[in-house]
Amino acid sequence: MLNAGGDAASTVANGPWTPLGLLKSSLTWRSAIYLAAALAFGLGWFVVLVVGLALSVSLLIIWVGLPMLALLMVAWRFGAVLERQLVRAAFGVKIPSPYRPLPEVRNPLVKLKSMAADPATWKDLVYLLALFPITLLEFVVSAAIWAGTVMLLFMPVIVAVDGSGAEVSAGFVSYWAGNPIEALPISVLGLFGLVVAMYVTRVMAIGHSAFAGLMLGPSPAQKENVELRRRTEHLRASRARGVDAAEFERRRIERDLHDGAQQRLLAVAMDIGRARAKLEDDPEGARALIEQAHAGTKEAISELRDLARGIYPAILTDRGLDPALSGLAGRAPVPVEVDVDLPERPPAAVESIAYFIVAESLANIAKYARATRASVRVVREDRWVVVEVIDNGVGGAVARSEGGLAGLADRAATIDGMLIVDSPPGGPTIIRADLPCTW
Numbered sequence: 001m002l003n004a005g006g007d008a009a010s011t012v013a014n015g016p017w018t019p020l021g022l023l024k025s026s027l028t029w030r031s032a033i034y035l036a037a038a039l040a041f042g043l044g045w046f047v048v049l050v051v052g053l054a055l056s057v058s059l060l061i062i063w064v065g066l067p068m069l070a071l072l073m074v075a076w077r078f079g080a081v082l083e084r085q086l087v088r089a090a091f092g093v094k095i096p097s098p099y100r101p102l103p104e105v106r107n108p109l110v111k112l113k114s115m116a117a118d119p120a121t122w123k124d125l126v127y128l129l130a131l132f133p134i135t136l137l138e139f140v141v142s143a144a145i146w147a148g149t150v151m152l153l154f155m156p157v158i159v160a161v162d163g164s165g166a167e168v169s170a171g172f173v174s175y176w177a178g179n180p181i182e183a184l185p186i187s188v189l190g191l192f193g194l195v196v197a198m199y200v201t202r203v204m205a206i207g208h209s210a211f212a213g214l215m216l217g218p219s220p221a222q223k224e225n226v227e228l229r230r231r232t233e234h235l236r237a238s239r240a241r242g243v244d245a246a247e248f249e250r251r252r253i254e255r256d257l258h259d260g261a262q263q264r265l266l267a268v269a270m271d272i273g274r275a276r277a278k279l280e281d282d283p284e285g286a287r288a289l290i291e292q293a294h295a296g297t298k299e300a301i302s303e304l305r306d307l308a309r310g311i312y313p314a315i316l317t318d319r320g321l322d323p324a325l326s327g328l329a330g331r332a333p334v335p336v337e338v339d340v341d342l343p344e345r346p347p348a349a350v351e352s353i354a355y356f357i358v359a360e361s362l363a364n365i366a367k368y369a370r371a372t373r374a375s376v377r378v379v380r381e382d383r384w385v386v387v388e389v390i391d392n393g394v395g396g397a398v399a400r401s402e403g404g405l406a407g408l409a410d411r412a413a414t415i416d417g418m419l420i421v422d423s424p425p426g427g428p429t430i431i432r433a434d435l436p437c438t439w
Contacts, residue, residue: 022198027092031205032142034090038131039139041086046132046255048072049125059210062157066239070112073121080124083131084216091209098123098218118218127215134211138204146195152190225297264300321351325358325376333366334391336348337375346385353411353435354378357419360408361389361431369393380437387433397423408433 022028052072059065077099084095098120102111115121223341229329275289316324322340344349358376365371371393378387397405412433423429 010334017202017374019198020196022195022202027205028122028198028201030090032201033341034086035135035138035201035204035208036146037141038059038086038135040085042128042133042135045076045128047074051128054096054200060403073112073115076125077115077121079128080216083212084125087209087212087216091139091205093209093213095213095217097285098216109135123215127212130211130215131250133302134208135420139210141200141204145193145200149190149193149197151189152193155187156184156192264296268296268300271296316351317348321354321378324355325378326361328355328362329376332362332374335372335373337373339376340378340379342378342385346435349415350385350437353415353417354385354433357408357431357433358389360405363389364397364405365389365391365393368397369395369427371427383436385435385437387435389431390428392428394425395423395427395429397421397429 049072052068052075056065056069056072059068081097084097088094100114100118100120102114105111174289271289271293275286278289315327321342322338325338325340329338346354358378362374362376362414365374369391371391373391374391376387378385378390380386405419405421408431412419412435415435417433417435420432420434421429422432
């Protein structure tokens with residue numbers, strides 16, 4: 001894992017590095033302006049901090065220095081916040097706040113004590129004290145290289161205005177230009193100086209942003225804690241969505257049982273009861289009722305089989321994902337191409353979720369897409385099972401909170417997976433699910 005300084009440096013280093021790219025990049029010129037102007041900021045804070053700390057410490061004996069030191073601490077924290085914004089504006093580097101949360105109390109002394117106990121506060125102090133020598137070095141280098149570059153580039157103008165000519169020396173080699181025409185080769189040399197100046201500026205920008213990220217950003221331990229909290233929140237939300245999905249599925253099964261098989265079985269029981277009552281007096285009527293009960297029983301069994309298939313299809317358990325998806329494709333109203341490329345069977349939870357994602361997607365294609373063909377692809381990519389359903393329909397599918405696609409996203413979330421729907425108006429529609437899986 002990169003620390004804050006490494007992240008900041010990589011952000012600047014990812015910019016263009018060709019001469020033309022450096023010339024056109026606003027990052028080059030923003031960095032140049034910052035490196036030339038930051039000396040005033042560094043010098044100002046160096047004077048304020050050195051004088052303020054010396055005065056506060058010397059007055060601690062009469063207790064006056066304590067509030068002065070507290071005010072100075074608040075001031076340098078504010079200066080560090082401002083420096084983060086300047087670094088972001090100059091180098092495009094966003095440095096996260098490293099501070100611990102302040103206590104939610106009204107007592108300012110408690111908050112000041114918390115600030116003093118925060119290591120980030122003292123890292124801010126070190127950074128602002130070190131900023132003066134760093135910016136002094138950057139200013140000297142920037143001023144020398146850019147001043148020399150500008151002078152070389154505009155040498156014809158300088159010669160024309162001065163009128164007495166100019167001489168450029170580099171070691172034992174010197175060149176005299178008595179008029180603007182003779183000074184043109186010096187301008188060409190200035191172009192090489194411009195390239196060098198841009199590269200030097202970019203290198204100094206990387207170094208400064210790395211130091212700023214290291215001192216003003218969160219430590220590796222803080223970043224790990226933040227990532228852990230983010231991961232915990234994500235898992236908590238995923239589990240909540242999984243519980244909601246399971247509850248929705250339970251209600252669906254209960255509703256299907258009540259409205260379907262239960263009603264049919266009740267009708268069968270009533271038919272058998274009526275047939276038993278007519279068995280002696282009206283054998284033919286009893287026979288008809290028994291035939292009706294028999295037909296109702298078969299319908300109830302069929303509904304129960306469909307309901308069981310909706311919970312977890314038997315073919316998926318017995319034969320795996322490829323035959324199960326091929327069965328879904330065979331029942332689809334449009335031609336569906338199925339490609340399952342898995343080295344071995346994934347866990348049952350992954351298989352089940354992949355199956356129902358494909359089933360719901362094909363059902364949506366049949367209802368809404370007006371497609372003429374579709375494809376299903378299930379492959380292993382590193383430690384993920386990727387499920388992708390594509391159709392050439394009208395598009396416009398949206399994973400609304402009450403829709404079937406949202407339910408598929410909830411299913412995927414139960415194992416920390418994700419569902420992506422790409423369905424522009426006019427199509428095609430791509431539904432992709434990334435399901436984490438460890439064989």
